[in-house]
Amino acid sequence: MKVSLGLEDQVVLVTGGNRGIGAAIVNLLLDLGTKVAYTYRSDDNPQMGSLAIKADVTDEASMAAVAAHVEEKLGAIDGIVANAGITQDNFFPKLTTADWDAVIDTNLKGVYNTLKPIIPKMYAQRSGAVVCITSISGERGNLGQTNYAASKAGTIGFTKSLALEAARYNVRANAVAPGFIQTDMLKSIPEKVKQKILSEIPLSRFGKPEEVAWAVAFLLSPVASSYVTGTVVRVNGAHHT
Ligand code: NDP
Numbered sequence: 249m250k251v252s253l254g255l256e257d258q259v260v261l262v263t264g265g266n267r268g269i270g271a272a273i274v275n276l277l278l279d280l281g282t283k284v285a286y287t288y289r290s291d292d293n294p295q296m297g298s299l300a301i302k303a304d305v306t307d308e309a310s311m312a313a314v315a316a317h318v319e320e321k322l323g324a325i326d327g328i329v330a331n332a333g334i335t336q337d338n339f340f341p342k343l344t345t346a347d348w349d350a351v352i353d354t355n356l357k358g359v360y361n362t363l364k365p366i367i368p369k370m371y372a373q374r375s376g377a378v379v380c381i382t383s384i385s386g387e388r389g390n391l392g393q394t395n396y397a398a399s400k401a402g403t404i405g406f407t408k409s410l411a412l413e414a415a416r417y418n419v420r421a422n423a424v425a426p427g428f429i430q431t432d433m434l435k436s437i438p439e440k441v442k443q444k445i446l447s448e449i450p451l452s453r454f455g456k457p458e459e460v461a462w463a464v465a466f467l468l469s470p471v472a473s474s475y476v477t478g479t480v481v482r483v484n485g486a487h488h489t
Contacts, residue, residue: 253466254470255469256281258468259318259325259326260328260329261287261318261327262284262286264305265284265286268457269429269461270286272457272460272461273329273464276461276464277461282327283323284298285299285314285321286299287303289332299317305354305359308361315365325370328362328363328379330363330378332354333383335433338392355402359406363410370414374417375470376420377469378419379467380403381426382400382407383396383397386400386403387425388488404480407423420473420474421478422476424464424467425484426455427485430455445487449487450485450486451485466481
């Protein structure tokens with residue numbers, strides 16, 4: 249018997265889909281037969297087989313235009329992956345207001361801007377799945393990441409609250425909390441710190457973007473995760489809180 253995640257021909261929007269974890273999500277969804285739209289901010293490298301839209305998640309009007317564009321080109325949106333995110337790390341006394349604002353605006357307000365124009369439509373169609381990418385830092389905190397951890401903890405609270413509100417409309421909202429994953433974001437961590445982090449990970453390695461993508465596909469799937477909402481799936485090699 250053929251088994252499927254039921255994502256074929258579904259329409260999914262992924263923010264920050266041009267590189268890192270977002271690109272792995274886009275590629276896996278394409279392999280699963282999903283109609284994928286993704287946003288990118290600065291990198292002009294649109295992937296084949298998906299709708300690439302240049303947009304900044306901090307810009308509310310742009311994200312409303314993204315939603316309208318996806319609906320026009322691909323049809324009603326079934327899934328959203330709020331993935332775009334940044335770090336601007338520093339120890340708190342050295343953290344600037346600009347560092348604080350940039351990270352909160354991108355990682356938390358960006359989630360709001362992405363979801364705001366789409367959620368009412370999911371409610372009206374009585375179906376949909378939202379996956380927000382949070383972080384191990386949002387659960388356990390991390391040195392130099394007061395701003396980032398606040399944004400990611402905020403995303404967890406947001407997702408759990410949305411799940412409660414959305415349940416009556418048959419719309420699900422979940423978060424994925426990656427541990428340390430091999431992307432450009434990891435490159436900004438000094439080598440010495442990376443070795444210390446590695447020594448704390450029971451699986452003795454950093455994660456791969458594809459390993460996060462599979463958790464996202466599970467949570468988007470109307471087949472595999474139809475009774476899963478308001479939860480945080482950790483993908484962290486047992487690097488627990
Ligand atoms: P990368 O730095 O590799 O990629 C970040 C992505 O977000 C890029 O596509 C980037 O676009 C996009 N982006 C950033 N700011 C904006 C913006 N204002 N508007 C639109 N797009 C934006 O990061 P990762 O792939 O590692 O991270 C993806 C998500 O996973 C993030 O939310 C991150 O916080 C989270 N995460 C990552 C972990 C890791 O270890 N790597 C661990 C835990 C969570 P562009 O290329 O145009 O700049």
